[in-house]
Amino acid sequence: MPLTVLPPAAEADAILGRQAARESAARTYARALPIVPVRARGMTVEGADGRRYLDCLSGAGTLALGHNHPVVLQAVREVLDSGAPLHILDLATPLKDEFTTELFASLPEEFARDARIQFCGPAGTDAVEAALKLVRTATGRSGLLAFTGAYHGMTAGALAAGGDVDARAGLAGTVQQPVRLPYPFDYRCPFGVGGPQGARIAARWTASLLDDPKGGVEPPAGMILEAVQGEGGVIPAPDEWLREMRRITSAHGIPLIVDEVQTGVGRTGAFWAVQHSGIVPDVLVVSKAVGGSLPLAAIVYRGELDVWAPGAHAGTFRGNQLAMAAGTATLRFVREERLAERAALVGERMLARLRALRCLLPAMGDVRGRGLMLGVELVDPQADADPLGARPAAPALAAAVREEALRRGLIIELGGRHNSVLRLLPPLTITDEQVDAVLDRLGEAVHAASALPAALPAARSGLQR
């Protein structure tokens, strides 16, 4: 049979066709981003068709240093050339020792001094499950306090802790539901007041629920929260609110789990997002960037909680040596190059420019974020605003913007309520020129999509808020 060599674009289409035919209906990013990456470096991804894209998704926030950073590649090559075992369960190795030392050095000193680490299965959701099990074991209690808008992963316990009702449809009864508490959200304040006052009321509701002997809440095993909600729509919690959550949980003897799977390793402008508020959690959940683009997850927690029995939490893939080497290189590079500070600076500049853009493009209802975790909530500009000035979410427009951005060589994803928030998670190494290119392309994409007849009426007739 003669070999048919397809032109690159046709070959890419053929691969996408086979993917659509063979992969699960649950696939996600692949649906919205029909590209076939073959090469990637820094922030640039090249498709099989030869097209190049600026990647503002960064493996859902995983790639703190972008794709294939030289320090990561060198660390991986050194392990491969050294003859070190690649898989070794949870045995001690020099690579793990080095990783743990570097990770602990990045933590608030008060926390690191007495911390323990449990390596988990390789995904963030595995570490969330471990955190939940740890606090349940340590307290002998089972309930959980979790927040509106939260996302903690897709395994049963993590899914229950999350706020997305659709994501667990059909799984009713498989896990214990947490007590759901309000997360402060300035733009769509659940109390209709917004600003610091909205956050104060949210904290007060939590305090009163726990203080009230007839509040209906059994003493829980823990509280789990994100310092900046990512999947929930890029919603940074005010530092004061976080300090209140720490105060309330301490006063009630409730372990506080902070899920820094997405916010960690410089992303929000501090090495760990808890450092903005100065709180010290009881359990820190880490994954994504800590593996330097390879799968790695762990919980770090106060020694006092370390009461579970040998084997109480296990998993075959807890010793990914390549990920530990890549992770050490990443953590070290972020520390030495002060990339968290750079993320804070560049993030502020991007926020300012996005806010300026918002004055020109009324579909950009809200612009928010911290460090290089940025979000633009798209709204229907012709619909009535609520008393706080928020207009209905515009999911169809957001999808159109994502498509227009891709057409212009920019990869972004959507998140938030009704998938109407454009999410920007560039690598911490983004250059000033790349910042300009990202914002230019994004502005053009919003402008072009806003002019599409299909985008806004669909938003008006579709889901609202």
Ligand SMILES: Cc1ncc(COP(=O)(O)O)c(C=O)c1O
């Ligand atoms: C805050 C947070 N926790 C947990 C997870 C789950 O991580 P994974 O997808 O690796 O299971 C995510 C994923 O986006 C996340 O953002």
